[in-house]
Amino acid sequence: MTNDDIPSLSSFDDESLAKAFAALEQQARDDAASLDSPDAVEAFRLRWTGRKQGRLNDVSSRWLKAAPPQAKKSVGERFKALKELVEGLLDQASGSGPSDAALAAEAIDVTLPGTRRLTGTEHPITRTLNEIVSVFAALGYSVGVGPEVETDFYNFVVIANQEKRGPRERLLLRTHTSPVQMRTMERQPPPVRIVIPGKVHRNDAADATHSPIFHQVEGLCVDTNITFSDLKGTLDHAMKALFGSAVKTRFFPSFFPFTEPSADVQISCIFCGGKGCRKCKDSGWIELLGCGMVDPAVFAFAAEKQPAYDPKKISGFAFGMGVERIAMMKYGISEIGSLYAGDMRFLNQFVKQVGDMSRTRHYRDLIAWQKAMELARCVYARTEEFPKSETFGLRMQLRRSAVSVAKELLDLATRVAKLINGLLGVLDQDTEPDGTRQPANLPRA
Ligand SMILES: [Zn+2]
Numbered sequence: 001m002t003n004d005d006i007p008s009l010s011s012f013d014d015e016s017l018a019k020a021f022a023a024l025e026q027q028a029r030d031d032a033a034s035l036d037s038p039d040a041v042e043a044f045r046l047r048w049t050g051r052k053q054g055r056l057n058d059v060s061s062r063w064l065k066a067a068p069p070q071a072k073k074s075v076g077e078r079f080k081a082l083k084e085l086v087e088g089l090l091d092q093a094s095g096s097g098p099s100d101a102a103l104a105a106e107a108i109d110v111t112l113p114g115t116r117r118l119t120g121t122e123h124p125i126t127r128t129l130n131e132i133v134s135v136f137a138a139l140g141y142s143v144g145v146g147p148e149v150e151t152d153f154y155n156f157v158v159i160a161n162q163e164k165r166g167p168r169e170r171l172l173l174r175t176h177t178s179p180v181q182m183r184t185m186e187r188q189p190p191p192v193r194i195v196i197p198g199k200v201h202r203n204d205a206a207d208a209t210h211s212p213i214f215h216q217v218e219g220l221c222v223d224t225n226i227t228f229s230d231l232k233g234t235l236d237h238a239m240k241a242l243f244g245s246a247v248k249t250r251f252f253p254s255f256f257p258f259t260e261p262s263a264d265v266q267i268s269c270i271f272c273g274g275k276g277c278r279k280c281k282d283s284g285w286i287e288l289l290g291c292g293m294v295d296p297a298v299f300a301f302a303a304e305k306q307p308a309y310d311p312k313k314i315s316g317f318a319f320g321m322g323v324e325r326i327a328m329m330k331y332g333i334s335e336i337g338s339l340y341a342g343d344m345r346f347l348n349q350f351v352k353q354v355g356d357m358s359r360t361r362h363y364r365d366l367i368a369w370q371k372a373m374e375l376a377r378c379v380y381a382r383t384e385e386f387p388k389s390e391t392f393g394l395r396m397q398l399r400r401s402a403v404s405v406a407k408e409l410l411d412l413a414t415r416v417a418k419l420i421n422g423l424l425g426v427l428d429q430d431t432e433p434d435g436t437r438q439p440a441n442l443p444r445a
Pocket of ligand 1: 269270272277278280
């Protein structure tokens with residue numbers, strides 16, 4: 001395009017002027033619409049506003065100066081409007097924003113699904129452990145913790161009651177959580193009601209049901225007049241809370257180094273209801289935990305630091321259970337190793353089986369997310385429909401604001417989804433996704 005195509009005007013009446021200027025304005029808009037690089041913008045600037053060859057200059061000299069006196073005012077006004085239009089186009093093209101092409105390259109496609117971080121879920125061991133603890137928490141028990149690296153004094157000697165604390169103390173990985181019982185009693189006078197969840201270590205070969213590392217929950221209750229009946233009642237209640245009210249318990253004499261008398265506890269088989277099946281070896285009963293009345297000699301050790309543990313005045317009971325064993329029973333896991341392998345294929349199917357709330361949360365979240373995406377997609381699609389005659393700068397601005405509106409919508413939808421999930425979470429804290437209640441539903445402490 002050269003400046004030669006600015007024709008000399010033969011007539012200066014209103015109609016001719018309007019037509020001539022409209023044609024130029026259209027040219028300016030068409031030129032501006034195809035500006036896709038800084039070079040193109042510069043070329044546009046030179047072509048229209050250049051001092052020597054600029055078309056505005058040309059129009060000024062050919063039309064404005066040539067106009068007869070009575071038409072000068074009209075030509076002048078039209079020329080001013082044309083100049084403002086060109087300057088406006090130039091401002092938009094060279095101003096704040098990047099070019100159309102650059103914008104397209106950087107554009108965020110809000111219609112694409114986002115990168116979603118998967119919601120975590122409790123490991124079956126953690127979940128079972130928490131469940132056991134919550135049963136006792138509802139009975140007024142608090143949680144005791146202690147070191148995993150223990151001295152042989154706390155781990156063996158005190159409890160086995162064989163010799164007093166010697167000068168030589170060796171460190172080891174605790175073989176049970178019992179040391180925390182003594183540590184608690186040394187710190188705190190009776191009454192004591194604690195449950196002690198934790199990891200323990202044994203010199204055991206791993207097989208389908210044994211692992212050298214596993215988890216225990218032990219319990220200790222010390223007060224005046226604690227009897228074996230209290231022990232039976234507590235454990236019977238706990239087993240019903242964990243496995244359902246139909247479960248029965250029975251106690252058999254046994255031996256543990258730190259309790260006297262001691263007992264093994266069996267529960268009626270949760271798989272066959274006591275009729276006899278492969279899981280209970282046709283006996284109808286499953287052995288699940290050990291317990292007993294705290295040996296007075298243990299209190300005697302505690303009394304060295306806390307005189308209130310006078311074996312003549314107080315009594316107590318203790319119990320312990322394996323978390324893995326209970327988890328395996330509750331969720332039908334046959335290999336203990338699966339719990340530690342960290343295999344997502346195993347854990348993912350377990351999420352469904354356990355019915356962790358995250359699954360339903362995830363689902364609701366997904367619906368809210370989809371709705372937000374639909375909305376954002378609509379807004380974005382509208383920007384494509386802007387009439388082509390609009391200047392490129394205007395389209396750019398509109399598209400930009402549409403994208404930011406879409407982003408805000410997404411943000412809002414996410415927050416609303418969180419809020420809804422929070423409210424629903426309160427409602428179905430104890431409910432499985434399929435609507436059934438868990439077996440263990442004690443009033444919360
Ligand atoms: Zn059975």
